[in-house]
Amino acid sequence: MLRVASVLSFFAGLVAVTIWIATALVEHAVERDASRRSLEWAEFAVWHVPRIDDLAQGLPSDPAELAAFEDLAHFGGVFRFKIFSPDGVLRFVSDDPGSVGSSLGTHNEHAVAVLTSGEAMTFVKDGREKPDRPDLYSETYLPVYDGDRLVAIAETYMDQTTKVAAVRTEYAIVGAALAGMILLALLIPSGSLWVMFRRLRRTNAELEEAQVRAQASDKSKSEFISTVSHELRTPLTSIKGALAMLESGKFAELDGSAKRLLEMALKNAEVLHLLVDDLLDFGKLATGGLEIRPCATDIAGLVQDEVDRIDSYDADRQVECRYTGERGPLFAHADPARIAQVVRNLLSNALKFSPVGGKVFVSVRERCGAIRVEVKDFGCGIPPCDQERIFEKFTQIDSSNTRQHSGAGLGLAISKEIVEAHDGRIGVTSAPGRGSAFYIDLPFCEGAAEAGAVELRNVA
Known part of the structure; x- marks a missing residue:
């Protein structure tokens, strides 16, 4: 049970890390796309809208020129934009060109940061709780150049709801393919290991059974040897005693050949007695009784x-x-x-x-x-x-x-x-x-x- 819980915890952690990585990759892809399209928008704005630098400097503009600026809010997926002066002061808001609200004339820290670094900055935001905003949109701050001259800082707003969904789908497909490949790569050796583990368990069970049979056989053999040795010792002791008494000459005088045969029999009885003693000791060793x-x-x-x-x-x-x-x-x-x-x-x-x-x-x-x-x-x-x-x-x-x-x-x-x-x-x-x-x-x-x-x- 503990092993299963550990495996489940591992996979849960792996899924969490995968989701986090996938989210980061989606945001990065959307930010790159927003930066690219915003640069295209800036190039279009410089070439097709006159006097953008005057607007960025806060100079009065002709109403016809302002209409041209308003048309930029419908190019390249941009639904709203702002123009800042080259030093980061807000000068124009596309959906309120005549605004004289408190926001105009203020510095924007992101615009100033773009002015310092010279590179675009993109943020993906949730617009579901904001009025007149799509579910997901991007804000991109970027420098606007006329040739080599920095004429303004622009902030573009783009709807990214569809783009995020498309990128997520693409990453989900790629992720599913990779996960399938990884799972397949894991399943093949895992299957082999499982088969090997089953064989090892079966072999181990067979070895344990063989060991039990061998131990039982060895025990039976030891008990048999001990029993036979005990049974042999008593008559052997009597035989040795009888031969020793005959050799002593107390019962009969033996000639030379008979005496040699008796000595040989007594010696072999002694050898047999030692063998029986060894067998008894062996039985005690096998049972731990020595x-x-x-x-x-x-x-x-x-x-x-x-x-x-x-x-x-x-x-x-x-x-x-x-x-x-x-x-x-x-x-x-x-x-x-x-x-x-x-x-x-x-x-x-x-x-x-x-x-x-x-x-x-x-x-x-x-x-x-x-x-x-x-x-x-x-x-x-x-x-x-x-x-x-x-x-x-x-x-x-x-x-x-x-x-x-x-x-x-x-x-x-x-x-x-x-x-x-x-x-x-x-x-x-x-x-x-x-x-x-x-x-x-x-x-x-x-x-x-x-x-x-x-x-x-x-x-x-």
């Missing part, structure tokens, strides 16, 4: 503990994991369980993609007001075009059926969500064939660092 419980946490100590625990991961490949960072403490306001989960994920990826007998270097350092945890391996590396994509869910750089490394592609996506929930940042620098360095930056906790230093001094 809890973060931050507290003052020594990141350096946490990472060192995870490095010590990871030694048992795939010992057959003999990949060495070495901590090379500061010994700490380096405190951050973080959830220790979730940050440990991120560190374990980075460590397991580094070990997984390292060559047999390779090395993984882990460090924790203060860097630019943040705590940086870096895990560097010397494996196959990641192409630059894939370094952002690997943090997306269900993403594997090698997604073929013959890929060498297992995984659902959720670990880094979950890690990214956890780090960003701590107002941190996760990233990677890598080059194909030269290994990868994954890092996370966590805000440094100044108060916790001071408290930790005091505690260490007290213990010492």
Whole structure:
């Protein structure tokens, strides 16, 4: 409604301005026409009426000459005229040539102005409330020359009623044509814009509907994954427990081949258990249910503990994991369980993609007001075009059926969500064939660092 009112106000203002311009143009056209015809009248008067200069000087005139002057009131559309002396004093009025009234002998400011400027002056006036006047008439003051000599100032009266109507009609026709052209010029692009707007609205509605369907599908998928993961966790926990009890030798002594098969089954059960945990975390992330419980946490100590625990991961490949960072403490306001989960994920990826007998270097350092945890391996590396994509869910750089490394592609996506929930940042620098360095930056906790230093001094 407000938009419609604004448009109507705009058009109302446009119409008002157009009317004002049209009125000004009509008056100007009428004034020019009156000036032109008055000059023609003055030339005729000088050539055909004798002794006009004597009349302008106030000299007595013969009655026959006065009759000739009276005839001028019927030439060129003039119905009345006055003659002033060259200095602007009124000497003669055509409809009262013998008048000796108070108006004769007085100066006229318009006549004096014409005398000063040497140019004609025209005024269009309304005569409807004046006796013996047409509805619209013009008064033109102009200098009258005989050769190069100024002999008088004349004021001519002309009926402009018909002329004004004709000019208005002409301008109305021209204005209507211009308005039609402008309207047509506006309607063509406006029509195109309207069609485009309709298409955009329809496309937007279709996109919104598709978005709703996609969100519903994504929600259903997340709920399905969460339900299946919960259903898998219970029997998987029982399987792991049973395999662990068999491996302990409490129920039976196993020979070498049976023991190796049991170890393989236990290891695969552990991998499956980690996968189920990732799926559960993914479901929590999708529904916003992943809890973060931050507290003052020594990141350096946490990472060192995870490095010590990871030694048992795939010992057959003999990949060495070495901590090379500061010994700490380096405190951050973080959830220790979730940050440990991120560190374990980075460590397991580094070990997984390292060559047999390779090395993984882990460090924790203060860097630019943040705590940086870096895990560097010397494996196959990641192409630059894939370094952002690997943090997306269900993403594997090698997604073929013959890929060498297992995984659902959720670990880094979950890690990214956890780090960003701590107002941190996760990233990677890598080059194909030269290994990868994954890092996370966590805000440094100044108060916790001071408290930790005091505690260490007290213990010492």
